[in-house]
Amino acid sequence: MVDANDNVVSAEAQNAEPLRRLAILGYGAGHMLNDITSACWFTYLLLFLTDLGLSPRHAAIVMLSGQIADAFATIFVGELIDRFGHFKLWHAGGSILVAISFSSVFGGCLPCKIFGINSSVLQTIGYSIFAAIFNVGWAVTQVSHMSMVNCITLNPISRVALVSCRNAYTMVANLSLYAVALVVFSIYSGKTYTDIKLEYRWIAYLSIFLGGCFVCIFLIGTKEPEMRHQSRCKNFSKISWNYWFRKVLYYQVALIYVLTRLVTNVSQALLAFYVINDLGMPQSSKALVPAIIYVCSFIVSVTLQEISWSGSRLKAFFTVGALLWIFSGAGIFILPSSLRNIIYILSITIGIANALMMVTGISMQSILVGEDLNGCGFVYGSLSFLDKLSCGLALYALESYQGSTRIVISVSDNAGSSVSRYGLGLIPASCALLSALVASTMDLEETHSEPLAEPLLV
Numbered sequence: 001m002v003d004a005n006d007n008v009v010s011a012e013a014q015n016a017e018p019l020r021r022l023a024i025l026g027y028g029a030g031h032m033l034n035d036i037t038s039a040c041w042f043t044y045l046l047l048f049l050t051d052l053g054l055s056p057r058h059a060a061i062v063m064l065s066g067q068i069a070d071a072f073a074t075i076f077v078g079e080l081i082d083r084f085g086h087f088k089l090w091h092a093g094g095s096i097l098v099a100i101s102f103s104s105v106f107g108g109c110l111p112c113k114i115f116g117i118n119s120s121v122l123q124t125i126g127y128s129i130f131a132a133i134f135n136v137g138w139a140v141t142q143v144s145h146m147s148m149v150n151c152i153t154l155n156p157i158s159r160v161a162l163v164s165c166r167n168a169y170t171m172v173a174n175l176s177l178y179a180v181a182l183v184v185f186s187i188y189s190g191k192t193y194t195d196i197k198l199e200y201r202w203i204a205y206l207s208i209f210l211g212g213c214f215v216c217i218f219l220i221g222t223k224e225p226e227m228r229h230q231s232r233c234k235n236f237s238k239i240s241w242n243y244w245f246r247k248v249l250y251y252q253v254a255l256i257y258v259l260t261r262l263v264t265n266v267s268q269a270l271l272a273f274y275v276i277n278d279l280g281m282p283q284s285s286k287a288l289v290p291a292i293i294y295v296c297s298f299i300v301s302v303t304l305q306e307i308s309w310s311g312s313r314l315k316a317f318f319t320v321g322a323l324l325w326i327f328s329g330a331g332i333f334i335l336p337s338s339l340r341n342i343i344y345i346l347s348i349t350i351g352i353a354n355a356l357m358m359v360t361g362i363s364m365q366s367i368l369v370g371e372d373l374n375g376c377g378f379v380y381g382s383l384s385f386l387d388k389l390s391c392g393l394a395l396y397a398l399e400s401y402q403g404s405t406r407i408v409i410s411v412s413d414n415a416g417s418s419v420s421r422y423g424l425g426l427i428p429a430s431c432a433l434l435s436a437l438v439a440s441t442m443d444l445e446e447t448h449s450e451p452l453a454e455p456l457l458v
Contacts, residue, residue, distance in 0.1 A: 019158040022221065027152065028165035030145050030218030033095050033211025034138055035173035037102045040207055041066075041134075042268040043290060044181070044200065046399060048106065049127065051196045058124045060399035066131035067392025071385045073139035078381020081147055088224050090144035095215045097137025099208045104130040106204040108197060139384065146362070146380045150369045151225035159366045160309045164301050164359045171298030171355075173211065175291055180206045182287040244379060252442045253368045254383050256318070259435035260361040261387040262394060263325055263428040264354055269395055273420040274332070279340040289347050296351025297358075304359050311367065311444025314360045321356025322436035324349050329429025333421060357432070367444055398423045 041063075049059035081090060104110065109126035112118050149162050181203050188199040244250045272286040281289075307313070328349045335342055369379050401419045 017153075018155050019153055019161065023152075024158070024161050024165045026218060026221030027148070027162050028169040029214040030091060030222065031142070031166055032169055032173050032214035032218075033098055033208070034141050034145075035170040036177050036207045036211045037098060037134070037204075038138065039174040039177045039268070039290075040102075040106075040181075040203060042265055043177070043272055043286075044203070045105070045131075046269060046395075047272055047286075048196070048200045052123075052193065054120055054123060057400045058120055060396040061124055062127045062131050063399070064392045064396040065128035066135040067388045067395075069132035070135035070139045071388035071392070073136040074143050074381040074384040074388065076381075077140050077143045078147070078378045078384075081144060081381075082378055086224070087144045087148045087151070088219060088222070091141055092215075092219060094137045094140030094142075094144065095212070098134060098141060099212060101130050101134035101137055103201075103204055103208060105134055106197075106200045135388075139388075143381045143384060146365075146384075148222075148225055149366055156366070157309055160304075160307075160314075160359070160363045163362045163366065164304045167355060167359050167362070168298055168301035169214070170358075171294045171301055174294040175298065176210055177203070177207055178287040178291040178294070180210075182284060182291075185283055185287060244382075247368070249368050249442065249444075250379075252438055253364050254386055255438045256361050256364055256435050256442075257383045258386045258390050259431040259438070260357045262391060262431045263357065263435075265391045266394055266398070266431075267350065267424055267428045270398065270420045270424040273418075274424045275340075275343060278337065278418055278421050279335070279343060280337050281340055281343075289343060292344060292347040293351040293354065296348050297355040300352050300355035301359055304355070309363070314363055314367075314444060315439050315442060317356050318360040318364075318439050319436050321353045321360070322432040322439070324353035325357070325432035326429045328353060329425045329427075329432070331425075333425030333429075353432070357435070361435075364442070364444065394427070398427075 045063060046056075046059050049062060050056060054062075077090065081087065105127065109118070109123045110130070111126040112122055115122065145166075149159055152162065153159060184199045184202050184206075188195045188202075268290070271290060275281045275285045275289050276283070279285075304317075328346050331342070331346045335346070365379060365383065398419055
């Protein structure tokens with residue numbers, strides 16, 4: 001007769017084995033819809049709204065409403081997932097909400113059509129409503145997908161591989177968006193009100209279609225993890241929030257994650273303004289420059305999946321990424337328009353830095369959760385809450401001053417210093433510096449385990 005404890009030990013040993021290639025690739029596909037719509041949201045939403053005639057401040061209000069809705073949704077969703085589980089069910093529901101609402105964000109102002117009024121106030125309200133709905137769906141999908149990592153496997157190397165693969169899919173999503181955008185911008189002139197709406201509507205529809213295909217792959221190819229199974233969870237009872245608030249590592253990881261997201265989101269939102277308005281580059285550059293960044297990030301993200309990780313190695317790679325961003329931010333700040341082509345070189349270092357910081361920063365969350373799986377939803381939800389709120393407020397503050405008088409800086413007689421130059425050059429670099437300092441104070445558990453069952457690059 002087999003003892004029950006032996007079955008538990010056997011199940012734990014099996015769950016600690018390295019994951020195979022298909023399991024990792026199938027998981028990573030689950031965030032494609034979120035990633036491609038997020039890339040469109042941060043890169044083109046502000047441009048879209050201002051091109052339609054909204055003031056920068058009203059456009060910033062639309063984005064802020066979405067970020068606030070996202071922030072609060074992550075808290076509630078994380079708590080509900082911890083209570084009821086069913087990751088894939090939450091993921092599917094959130095994906096459907098994202099697909100429906102995102103098409104409406106770029107589909108025009110519905111209240112304006114209903115009331116027959118096209119005022120800026122009503123436009124702001126109309127776009128803000130759908131922006132909030134979109135971000136609620138986005139939060140549901142994100143928290144459910146990120147929370148699955150610790151429940152799919154107990155193997156630390158495989159957990160980093162899952163995060164790295166997810167980040168690689170993020171690069172694929174962004175590249176897909178910019179490829180679509182490049183084609184659409186080449187077809188439509190975007191000079192009239194109708195053309196502007198039509199070109200962004202096509203970008204939104206094609207993005208939803210591509211992302212939806214990958215969501216189907218994820219739902220079919222990924223098994224529902226047993227979050228509450230005793231063999232996977234040392235603490236069967238629900239973990240209270242106070243448990244995490246008593247951990248110093250929770251605050252350190254939270255700072256790392258928030259600062260990293262500020263680096264990537266603020267830079268992505270301001271990049272198009274910078275290359276067009278500050279450097280005077282052609283319209284195609286607002287798709288080409290971001291594409292270079294994500295090609296480099298994709299290559300680095302895939303390469304990182306092959307490394308045997310430890311706590312000290314995570315900190316080292318994160319610090320390297322932060323230093324690269326400090327260098328890139330300084331270059332962006334002093335770059336004159338006469339040397340605009342140097343932005344392509346800086347795009348390479350930004351892409352490498354983004355991948356290093358995102359993969360290692362999110363992997364630190366897995367170390368924080370460890371095997372306390374009954375609280376993973378709250379951890380990922382609360383950190384995402386801080387991320388969305390801080391990014392929303394930062395972008396609102398920057399966009400509110402967009403279009404203000406340019407000031408000549410002393411480093412170059414040719415370079416005017418706009419809000420986008422300050423925001424893209426100094427804010428990400430400052431956040432990167434602060435995050436590197438926080439990382440140096442962290443005491444991460446040194447975990448060593450077998451490498452992946454199958455190298456993903458072969």
